[in-house]
Amino acid sequence: MANYKNIIYEIKDNIGWVTLNRPDKLNAINDDMLRELDNMFELAEQDLDVKVLVIKGAGKAFSVGQDLSGVGTDEILPPSPRRRLSSKASLEAARRRNRRWEYIFNLCKPTIAQVHGNCLGAGLYLALACDLTIASDDAVFGDPSLRMGILPEFPLLAWLVGVKRTSAMLLCGKQFTAREAEESGMINNAVPKGKLQAEVTNMAKGISLLHSDALAVAKDSINAAMEARGVGPAWKFTSDVSLLMQQRTRRPGEFNFENARDKLGLEAAIEARDKPFPELD
């Protein structure tokens, strides 16, 4: 098995257990973790011993999303305007990102996200791209990308929870509790914290008894409904628009996350990012 540093990948009883493992960074996803996830998905998809994948986070949270430190994050974040990439290179990066989310969404194997604590930004995308999302009642779902001028990259959200709730999350920065997420169709179940592991294990074991060929075809058939609604083109469109967003001319006085990070450090920059926005219920 590959030697991973940012994730833990174990196979037990035909279940592939994947743990995002940067607990000191609340499992912020950087390029190294992303590459390890890419590699793991590719191996797991071909592995007949793995019937179902479970993805969870070590420590206090599932994942707070993209690593915003700017170190080793060229791939997970949209290209910074500072890098002055050619249009072609930017477009390639955009294509790689939307292909990655679509690949995880359409993986020929059932996937379960086991979510606790914060589940934000790219962490949210990962949790929702899984077929089933089961969360403990302390989980929080949200995507603050727009506050940094980064376009959210997960159009599937609108199909899961509807346009109104998607706007509340993306435009107003509303964070969803596990209960609200369940009621809105974003996730399958919100369970008490102490029962999360047992609930997910039960689900994974049950699924692991099924025929993997049938699971692959059934998943494809269900996802076809999303494809027919246009989620594929929406994904491509979203990543294209995110390029435009990176290359726009900033208005005077506009908050510049990268400058704030250079001047104040990461934590203070995140604080400055969130400060103007009231907490929404």
Add this chain to the structure above:
Amino acid sequence: MSPYQNIKLTIEDKIATITLNRPEKLNAINDALLAELMQALKEIENALDTQVVIIKGKGSSFSVGQDLSGVDTSEVMPPDPRGKPYESQFYEFARRQFHRWRSILDYPRFTIAQVHGYCLGAGCDLALCCQTIIASEDAVFGDPSIRMGFAPANPLWTWRVGLKKTKELLLTGKYVDGREAERIGLIMKAVPLEKLENTVQTEASTKAYSGTIGGFDLQAAWTQNHQSVFELAGLSAAWRLSSNLYTLSAFQRPERSYMGRGGFNFYKIRQEKGLKVAIKERDKPFESYFPKPKPKTT
């Protein structure tokens, strides 16, 4: 003499009732029943004054789904690969199936499924294709196809209960009772068993006799509008594809990748031990993970 043996059709003024009538088989759908059902729908369509159709089941259940006996089931089960069918036969089967279900959803009358007992597999597909489902609280819904190696045949699940719940139900073969079905939006409402008949009758007469200003004509217009909204969201494209994938899934090789179940082979067990044992063995390993509710009527 009535042309129907596997269903009963009664038309009283504006309300038609189709009763699935194989109670000893829990109204399992075989080719004969399916043909009579389609025939009855055609007959009702020709009766211009009929405005509401109720579909229900005789005996303990609405319907347990496709008849799995392997006898007279060439229209409800994909061609058996062991019979060495030609590829075109698979596509033709999928095509017929797609058009059949699609035409029931697009039926030009107000359709109500009155569900009690089991409502599984193709039985559930039939109920989902009705415009409204009213069920008893103890009714049991589900599609266990995946447990026999088949992909689900009907994309309407995603439209009714959303992507996450659809995957939870269809990738596990889980069963839910009427109350839970109401909570997740699979059915319009669940009522106590003893109130089911009455509730459905009230719903039907409201639709048939009170209706709206403009009555049935406006209803028909709205229904067509409703259908086109589904079309714009890609329903038929998805349906064609899932019919094809359902058919394709008949190619499963049972011995492959059934780890932990010793290569469960539905057809083989049916042949050796009979249908009932085969169905029991199909569901048994899952019962501890996904407990199955039991309807009061069965």
